[in-house]
Structure formats: structure tokens, C-alpha cells
Amino acid sequence: MKTILCSLVSLLFIVTGNAQQISYPICGHDLLMNTMEEKHPGYRDVVNATFEAAKARGANSRAAGGNDVYTIPVVVHVVWNQPEENLPDSVILSQMEVLNEDFRRLNADTINTRAEFDSIVTDPMIEFDLQEIIRVQTSTTFEIGLLGGLPDAAIKMTSGGGSDAWDTNCYLNIWVVHMTSALGSILGYAYPPDGLPNWPAGSAATQPEFEGVVIEYTAMGRNNPNAPPVAGFDIKGRTPIHEVGHYLGLRHIWGDGTGAIFGIPDCDVDDGVADTPNAGTNSQAEGCDFTKNTCTDGSPDLPDMVENYMDYSTEVCQNSFTQGQVDIMRGVLEGPRNGLLTGGCMPINIEDIAHEKGLSVYPNPTQGVLNIEAIEAPISIEVFDMLGKQIALSEDNHLLNQVNLSGMDSGIYLLQVTFETGATTMKIMVD
Ligand SMILES: [Ca+2]
Ligand SMILES: [Ca+2]
Ligand SMILES: [Zn+2]
Numbered sequence: 001m002k003t004i005l006c007s008l009v010s011l012l013f014i015v016t017g018n019a020q021q022i023s024y025p026i027c028g029h030d031l032l033m034n035t036m037e038e039k040h041p042g043y044r045d046v047v048n049a050t051f052e053a054a055k056a057r058g059a060n061s062r063a064a065g066g067n068d069v070y071t072i073p074v075v076v077h078v079v080w081n082q083p084e085e086n087l088p089d090s091v092i093l094s095q096m097e098v099l100n101e102d103f104r105r106l107n108a109d110t111i112n113t114r115a116e117f118d119s120i121v122t123d124p125m126i127e128f129d130l131q132e133i134i135r136v137q138t139s140t141t142f143e144i145g146l147l148g149g150l151p152d153a154a155i156k157m158t159s160g161g162g163s164d165a166w167d168t169n170c171y172l173n174i175w176v177v178h179m180t181s182a183l184g185s186i187l188g189y190a191y192p193p194d195g196l197p198n199w200p201a202g203s204a205a206t207q208p209e210f211e212g213v214v215i216e217y218t219a220m221g222r223n224n225p226n227a228p229p230v231a232g233f234d235i236k237g238r239t240p241i242h243e244v245g246h247y248l249g250l251r252h253i254w255g256d257g258t259g260a261i262f263g264i265p266d267c268d269v270d271d272g273v274a275d276t277p278n279a280g281t282n283s284q285a286e287g288c289d290f291t292k293n294t295c296t297d298g299s300p301d302l303p304d305m306v307e308n309y310m311d312y313s314t315e316v317c318q319n320s321f322t323q324g325q326v327d328i329m330r331g332v333l334e335g336p337r338n339g340l341l342t343g344g345c346m347p348i349n350i351e352d353i354a355h356e357k358g359l360s361v362y363p364n365p366t367q368g369v370l371n372i373e374a375i376e377a378p379i380s381i382e383v384f385d386m387l388g389k390q391i392a393l394s395e396d397n398h399l400l401n402q403v404n405l406s407g408m409d410s411g412i413y414l415l416q417v418t419f420e421t422g423a424t425t426m427k428i429m430v431d
Contacts, residue, residue, distance in 0.1 A: 027239070027312075028189030028214075029246050030256060032150060047192045050336055051272060051328065054193070054249050058331030070333050070388075071127045072340045074099075077163035077175045078217075079136045079155060084226050085178050085217045092133055092176075094221035098237030099128040099244065102309065102319075109319045113307050114290065116300075120275045121307075121320040124329055126248075131171065136163040144181035150189065151179065152210045165209045169339035170425070172247070173212035174240065176220055185228075187219045190243040193336040213243045238315035245310050245321070248329035248337070253310040254279040254294075267295035271310070273324035277302035279311070288317030334386075341388025342414060345425050353422040361415060365429035368406030374399060376419055383428070384414040405430050 036043040074096070080086040101107040105123035113121055140161025142151040154160040155175050165173045179186055190213040218226045219239035227235035253276050257266025265280025280294035283306045293303040306313040307320045321329070333341060353359075358375040372381055377399055383392035391413070392403050405413070408430050416425045 027242060027246070027252075028144070028150065028186045029192075029243075029252070031144070031183075031186070032189050032191060035150060046194060048272075050193050050332075051249055051251075054331030054335055055272070055324075055328050056331070057335050058327030058329070061330065061334055062327060066330075066334075067125060069104075069125045069127055070330065070341055071129050071343075072172050072333075073131050073170065073343065074128050074172045074174060075132050075134065075166045076130065077134045077136065077165075077173060079138055079142075079162050079175060079177045080217070081138055081141065081178065085176075086135065086137070087176060087217055087220060087224070087226075089133060091221035091224050092130070094223045095237050095240055096128060096130050098222060099240065102238070102241045103127065103244075103321075105320075107319055109316070112317075113320050114303075116302055117305060117307065117320065117322075120322045120324070122323045122326050124321055124326045126329065126333070128172070132166070134163055138162065142177050142179045144179055144183060144186055146182055152207075155214060156210050156212070165212060167339075167345050168208050168211035170342055170345040172244070172340060175212065175214045176217050177214060178217050179214070185216065187239045188213065188215045188243040190214070190247040192246055193249055193332050211247075213240065213247055215240050215243065234314070234316050236315040236318075238309060238318050241309045241318070245325070245329070249332040250310050250325050250328060252282065252312075253305060253308045254282045265294035267297070273322065273328065275322045275324040276308065276310075277305050279304040283311045283313035283317075287314045334388075338386050338388050339414070339425070342384050342416065342425070345416065345423050353419065354417075354424045354426075357417075357419055357424075359417060359424065361417075361426065361428065365431040366405060367431050368404060370403045370405055370415070370428060372401045372403065372415070372417060374417070374419075378417045378419055380416075380418045382416045382418075384416065386412060386414070 033044060076092050078087055103124045103126040138161045140154050142155050144150060155162040155177055156165055158164045163175065191211055218224060218228050219235055220237065222237050224235055251271045253271050254260055255269040255271045257269040257280065259266035260281045263281055263285065267278055267280045270278045278295040278297040283289065283292060283304065286292050288306055290303065290306065292306060293301070305311065306317050309318045309321060310325070311318065360373045362371050378397045379395070381394040381397055381401055381403060382390055383403060383405065385391050391408065394401060394403065410430055413428050413430060414425055415428045416423055
């Protein structure tokens with residue numbers, strides 16, 4: 001499942017490959033890219049543009065000394081059919097620990113990172129804050145179509161037998177389910193970020209409520225009683241690390257070259273990250289081979305970085321992100337996914353709240369004073385910049401309130417108005 005060009009070819013690979021080795025560590029990212037590209041020609045270009053913008057943003061922010069720890073609020077949806085799929089809290093909490101170790105480079109196995117990579121691996125400074133575990137029992141089965149159709153409308157919608165997302169602008173939703181597929185087992189999939197203004201017209205199928213990460217229930221946590229007993233493929237909670245990597249804009253470390261589908265090293269495509277050594281194939285077949293070196297690039301020529309979370313090496317082998325990858329992930333958090341940095345919004349229909357409270361915000365755009373009027377006094381009125389930094393807070397409010405934004409740079413800001421029973425967030429523009 002590694003080509004980004006043709007899911008049919010991936011299908012052949014799965015069917016003809018070594019079933020046991022091939023069928024486990026599979027990520028549905030490529031499947032997803034293919035499906036989206038078929039539905040919306042140009043999708044890949046938009047993702048690429050987002051990726052390049054994020055890379056530049058993250059690197060610039062680092063150069064400017066930006067090194068805040070970013071915290072992502074997380075909602076886990078356990079959508080279960082068979083009892084074993086209803087994972088206990090302990091497994092979810094174990095997975096949260098793995099996220100908070102690996103995205104802070106606090107994982108004990110960093111001692112296994114080879115010395116030649118010491119200078120490029122780094123701490124992403126991203127943490128995860130579990131807000132809620134939602135459990136939904138379902139009779140629906142979640143099947144990946146033969147041509148790669150993903151069961152989003154079932155998994156991610158209550159009406160489809162799954163569980164509705166909490167607002168995907170401000171929460172990372174992780175759905176834990178059992179998926180079936182004739183393609184083999186898929187351990188997870190995630191959408192790369194979108195949300196740039198150059199999104200092509202007619203892209204409605206990329207519903208915002210489908211953003212997030214889907215994980216096969218056997219791949220969660222370090223203590224999962226259902227983890228598949230496949231020799232060499234110990235589950236260490238690294239599938240969600242890999243999928244969150246995609247969610248934050250990362251590509252596979254081998255660059256998804258076409259030849260790689262057949263195990264032929266394809267060194268002409270890379271992952272768009274300068275510091276990760278070029279790799280021609282993924283490491284699925286090798287597991288954890290420190291001698292693997294499929295491409296010659298640079299001097300000294302580095303081996304394939306099987307330690308990287310974005311490879312298909314075994315989970316016990318993976319322990320690192322590089323600085324280049326971290327720049328992209330942080331750039332995505334500062335750009336298309338910056339709503340995640342506002343501390344989470346309330347899990348309610350925000351349009352309903354704005355309507356229910358008769359909320360009116362004017363003028364928008366504003367050149368200075370913004371009026372915020374409602375039929376109930378808000379508990380708080382907050383304004384955030386697009387980096388998620390709070391720039392205004394009012395906790396003493398009335399039915400008509402004014403926030404003075406004169407002196408702020410021109411641009412887009414987020415206004416969050418919180419009432420007793422819910423909150424709403426909207427974009428405002430300062431001219
Ligand atoms: Ca690279
Ligand atoms: Ca090399
Ligand atoms: Zn992947």
C-alpha cells in the first residue's frame with residue numbers, strides 16, 4: 001500500500017506478497033490519496049502546496065526562536081461491534097503515553113538511534129491531551145472497498161453507525177475500529193491537511209468532519225490484549241504515531257516511488273524532506289535492517305533511516321522524527337491546523353449556539369472596534385491569532401460588548417465566544 005499513483009498496483013502487491021508480512025503493517029495513506037485524486041483531480045497538488053507552505057512556515061518559525069510546546073486536544077472514539085474491539089481505558093491511556101513520549105522524544109528507545117542520525121533527530125515539542133473517550137456499540141461493519149473506498153461515512157458519522165467527530169478544527173479525533181478489507185489488514189489511515197485557500201472547487205467530499213485518524217483496534221497501545229501475534233511485528237503504539245505524522249503533513253520516508261511497489265528501489269522520488277536520507281523502498285520486508293541502504297545520496301552516504309516513524313519498519317525499530325519532519329508538523333499546526341492550538345472548543349453544534357444566543361458580530365472585517373452582541377452575556381470572549389496565541393480576553397461581559405483590535409496587524413483572527421452552555425468560534429478579519 002505504498003504507491004501514491006495507483007491503488008490497483010498496490011492491490012496486486014498485497015495479493016502476491018507474503019501474506020503474513022505484508023498484510024500487517026499497512027497504512028491506508030496512499031489509498032486515501034488515490035481515492036481523493038480520482039474524485040478531485042488536483043487534490044495531490046493542493047496537498048503538495050500545503051506541505052511546502054508548512055515546511056517553510058515551520059522552518060521560519062524555528063529560525064525566529066519559536067519553540068513553544070504545542071498541545072493537541074484529543075478525542076478517542078471507540079466504535080465497537082465485537083466485545084474485544086471495545087478496548088479498555090487502559091489501552092487508550094497507554095496509547096496517549098506513547099504519543100506523549102514519541103512526540104517529545106522521551107521514548108526510552110531513542111538510545112537505538114544510530115549515531116549518524118544524532119544530528120538530525122529532534123523533539124517535535126508536541127503533546128496530546130485526552131479530553132474524552134466516547135464509546136459507541138454498532139452493528140455496522142467497516143469495509144475498505146476493493147478500489148480503496150474508505151468507510152468514513154460509516155465510521156465518522158453517528159447516522160452511519162459510527163461516531164460523530166468533535167469539531168475537527170479544534171480536536172484531533174481518533175476513531176478506533178475494526179476494518180475489514182480484501183486488500184489485507186489496514187492498520188490505519190489519516191488525511192493530510194487541507195484548508196488552504198487554493199483548495200479546488202467542488203471538493204465538498206473532503207468533509208471537515210472526516211478529518212482525523214482511524215486506527216485498527218489491534219494497533220492501539222503497548223498493552224493491547226488483541227495485538228496480532230505476528231513474529232517481529234510487536235505492537236508498540238507506533239501506528240498512531242505514523243498516522244498522526246500523516247495528519248500533520250508527513251509523507252512516507254521512501255517517497256512512495258512507483259518502483260517501490262515491486263520492491264525495486266526508486267531513488268528518483270523522495271519524501272520532500274531534506275534531512276531524511278533518500279530511500280528507494282520501505283522496510284516492510286526487512287523489518288529492522290540496519291544494513292539497508294537502497295539509495296546513494298550525499299557524502300557520506302547514509303543508510304536508510306529505518307528508525308523513522310514514517311517508514312514501514314517494525315514498531316520496535318522506530319524511534320525518531322527528524323528536524324525537517326518536525327518543521328513540517330509544527331508548520332501545519334501553525335497553519336492549516338492552527339485551530340488545534342486554541343485549547344479545544346466545546347463539542348456542540350457551533351452554529352446552533354450562535355443562533356440560540358442570537359450572536360451578532362460586527363463589523364467584520366473591522367478596522368478596530370468589534371461589537372459582540374447576544375441575548376445572553378458570554379462567560380468569556382477571546383481572540384486568538386492564527387498561531388493560536390490568545391491576544392484578547394474579556395471575562396466581564398454584557399449583552400453588548402466591544403473588543404478593540406486597533407493596533408493589531410491586518411489579517412485573520414479567531415474569535416471564540418463562550419456561553420454557559422457552549423461556545424462558538426468564528427474567523428474575523430482586521431483591515
Ligand atoms: Ca528525504
Ligand atoms: Ca543511502
Ligand atoms: Zn503511512
